[in-house]
Amino acid sequence: MTAESRERVPEVPRTRRGPMVAAGILLLIPVVALVWVPSYNQETPKLWGFPFFFWYQFAWVFLCAAATWSAYRLTLAARRGTHR
Amino acid sequence: MSPLAAHSGVNGPALVVLIVLFALVAVAGFLATRFQAGGPLDNLDEWGLGGRRFGTWVTWFLLGGDLYTAYTFVAVPAAMFATGAVAGFFAVPYTIVLYPIIFVFMARMWSVSHRHGYVTTADFVRGRYDDRGLSLAVAVTGFVATMPYIALQLVGIQAVLEVAGVGSTANKFLNDIPLFVAFIILAAYTYTSGLRAPAVIAFVKDILIYLVVIVAIIYIPAHLGGWDGIFGAAKEKMAATNELTGKPNGAFVPGLGQSWAYATLGLGSAMALFMYPHSITASLSSGSRNTIRRNAAILPLYSFVLGLLALLGWVAIKAGTQPVGLNGKPNPQLVIPQLFEDMFPGWFAGVAFAAIAIGALVPAAIMSIAAANTFTRNIYKEWLKKDATPQQEAKVSKIMSLLVKAFALVFVLVLDRQNAINFQLLGGVWILQIFPTVVFSLYTRWFHKYALLAGWAVGMVYGTVAAYKVASPATKHFGGSLSAIPVIGDLGYIAMSAFVINVVVAVVLSAILHAVKVPNGADHTVPGDYYADTDDPRVAHDLMLEDPATKPTT
Numbered sequence: 268m269t270a271e272s273r274e275r276v277p278e279v280p281r282t283r284r285g286p287m288v289a290a291g292i293l294l295l296i297p298v299v300a301l302v303w304v305p306s307y308n309q310e311t312p313k314l315w316g317f318p319f320f321f322w323y324q325f326a327w328v329f330l331c332a333a334a335t336w337s338a339y340r341l342t343l344a345a346r347r348g349t350h351r
Numbered sequence: 352m353s354p355l356a357a358h359s360g361v362n363g364p365a366l367v368v369l370i371v372l373f374a375l376v377a378v379a380g381f382l383a384t385r386f387q388a389g390g391p392l393d394n395l396d397e398w399g400l401g402g403r404r405f406g407t408w409v410t411w412f413l414l415g416g417d418l419y420t421a422y423t424f425v426a427v428p429a430a431m432f433a434t435g436a437v438a439g440f441f442a443v444p445y446t447i448v449l450y451p452i453i454f455v456f457m458a459r460m461w462s463v464s465h466r467h468g469y470v471t472t473a474d475f476v477r478g479r480y481d482d483r484g485l486s487l488a489v490a491v492t493g494f495v496a497t498m499p500y501i502a503l504q505l506v507g508i509q510a511v512l513e514v515a516g517v518g519s520t521a522n523k524f525l526n527d528i529p530l531f532v533a534f535i536i537l538a539a540y541t542y543t544s545g546l547r548a549p550a551v552i553a554f555v556k557d558i559l560i561y562l563v564v565i566v567a568i569i570y571i572p573a574h575l576g577g578w579d580g581i582f583g584a585a586k587e588k589m590a591a592t593n594e595l596t597g598k599p600n601g602a603f604v605p606g607l608g609q610s611w612a613y614a615t616l617g618l619g620s621a622m623a624l625f626m627y628p629h630s631i632t633a634s635l636s637s638g639s640r641n642t643i644r645r646n647a648a649i650l651p652l653y654s655f656v657l658g659l660l661a662l663l664g665w666v667a668i669k670a671g672t673q674p675v676g677l678n679g680k681p682n683p684q685l686v687i688p689q690l691f692e693d694m695f696p697g698w699f700a701g702v703a704f705a706a707i708a709i710g711a712l713v714p715a716a717i718m719s720i721a722a723a724n725t726f727t728r729n730i731y732k733e734w735l736k737k738d739a740t741p742q743q744e745a746k747v748s749k750i751m752s753l754l755v756k757a758f759a760l761v762f763v764l765v766l767d768r769q770n771a772i773n774f775q776l777l778g779g780v781w782i783l784q785i786f787p788t789v790v791f792s793l794y795t796r797w798f799h800k801y802a803l804l805a806g807w808a809v810g811m812v813y814g815t816v817a818a819y820k821v822a823s824p825a826t827k828h829f830g831g832s833l834s835a836i837p838v839i840g841d842l843g844y845i846a847m848s849a850f851v852i853n854v855v856v857a858v859v860l861s862a863i864l865h866a867v868k869v870p871n872g873a874d875h876t877v878p879g880d881y882y883a884d885t886d887d888p889r890v891a892h893d894l895m896l897e898d899p900a901t902k903p904t905t
Binding site for chain 2: 304308
């Protein structure tokens with residue numbers, strides 16, 4: 268490596284704001300949904316014998332994974348073509 | 352066979368399977384030195400972080416093996432079995448909201464650590480504020496909080512051995528030999544292979560755990576007449592009055608006045624988990640900035656399994672499992688191994704026991720490596736021997752990893768098991784108090800280093816005192832993690848109350864210290880550091896020029 272490469276150090280990459288805000292909201296939704304306990308601490312409706320309280324939280328495992336993955340794609344898109 | 356008869360005598364087939372699987376894993380641990388081998392294992396980047404180049408799947412197994420510990424697998428269903436959903440099922444929202452949180456800050460942590468060769472969070476704090484005191488506070492908190500966590504992994508192994516019928520109350524020494532052997536093997540391969548050992552063993556552990564949980568969750572409820580009956584039995588037990596307290600046994604779903612408890616336990620634990628050195632170690636060993644973000648989307652699969660495991664605690668209620676220890680006293684911690692022994696044929700019970708025992712080895716190894724790295728980098732090199740070479744660092748870390756594990760063993764063997772549980776609970780309260788210093792500082796230097804230190808100190812004291820005052824039927828002090836939230840009045844997670852007080856102190860004092868212009872230390876990082884990735888030209892440049900384990904290079 269030469270001194271030249273040291274000068275090519277990427278500083279803060281340019282980032283488009285829109286996708287980053289969208290990613291932030293996607294990440295916030297599962298947190299708010301699960302911290303807001305009164306919205307789901309009930310027993311009905313049941314699903315396959317599971318009270319609502321339990322199957323609802325199991326459902327959020329997948330919803331949160333989907334939200335996180337979408338947020339990941341959005342952060343990539345926000346910096347595409349600007350970073351490296 | 353009466354439930355009590357199951358405790359007498361050794362479960363032969365289960366024990367044979369357990370020993371064979373354990374031996375296989377030990378061999379894998381020693382062979383792990385060759386796994387994705389790079390340079391010699393004589394520096395912390397190689398021994399302590401596996402060369403910093405684990406890909407998405409290795410990281411998935413490693414973090415999964417690291418975060419979802421044997422103790423979790425024993426304690427969460429035990430809490431469900433004994434006191435219900437608030438104390439037990441919060442583990443599910445906890446391990447869901449965890450991932451959006453680490454998604455946000457861990458990429459920045461990875462980048463700045465990658466560019467500066469940081470191995471611990473205290474390394475980062477040192478670089479961000481050039482302050483040894485604040486860095487020491489972070490290091491000591493991490494180190495102290497990790498110790499009882501390691502001890503609890505040994506408690507997990509103990510639970511399995513006890514149900515398998517190994518040991519006797521007649522001879523305390525004989526009783527402890529199996530645990531001693533397990534410990535020696537664990538210590539030996541961690542010493543030789545470093546982080547690569549748990550990385551390899553995590554594959555075995557996770558596959559076994561998935562297998563056992565899926566089989567258990569399909570096979571056992573089908574034998575007990577389905578989920579309706581299981582939830583019915585749990586509801587009945589939770590509503591029944593506890594003879595000791597005169598209150599209901601527990602919660603079927605969080606009721607009135609329990610929402611704060613459930614929410615703060617989930618959120619507080621999620622924020623605390625990645626402050627532990629072992630979580631940071633596993634994260635920093637990943638090979639790129641985005642590995643951890645991709646993992647945030649695929650790690651929740653473990654949370655699903657953990658939720659199923661939690662429900663096994665209630666399956667045990669329906670099954671009438673009697674978790675009674677070798678000393679004849681009831682011990683809820685034994686409920687899952689006991690359920691497996693009662694319901695499964697001997698050989699599969701052995702597989703299940705192995706899953707739990709091996710599940711203890713992975714986190715115990717990573718925790719001891721992480722605690723050792725913290726000691727070496729932030730206490731030994733910072734305070735005792737400033738000119739330590741990378742080779743000396745690795746040597747100190749290796750020896751320290753042995754000492755840390757030996758301490759955990761002594762802790763488990765000499766002190767009451769309840770002590771390990773109490774300290775682990777306190778550890779959770781303590782570790783969350785470094786969150787402002789570590790995470791806020793990734794984004795801003797508005798907070799003043801002395802204000803962060805003061806906030807940390809106030810949070811530590813408040814949390815410790817509040818936890819001390821909690822009594823339970825089992826113990827006079829440190830009886831639980833909930834106490835009245837100041838101002839609100841409902842029960843809430845002590846760590847969260849302490850955290851909020853911590854932040855308030857940090858904000859107010861920062862404003863004052865800035866107003867009177869107290870200098871806030873030098874920043875060795877630049878904004879671009881927080882975005883660096885694997886092929887960052889300056890990292891490559893630095894790695895070639897000098898050892899990555901040396902001081903920040905700015």
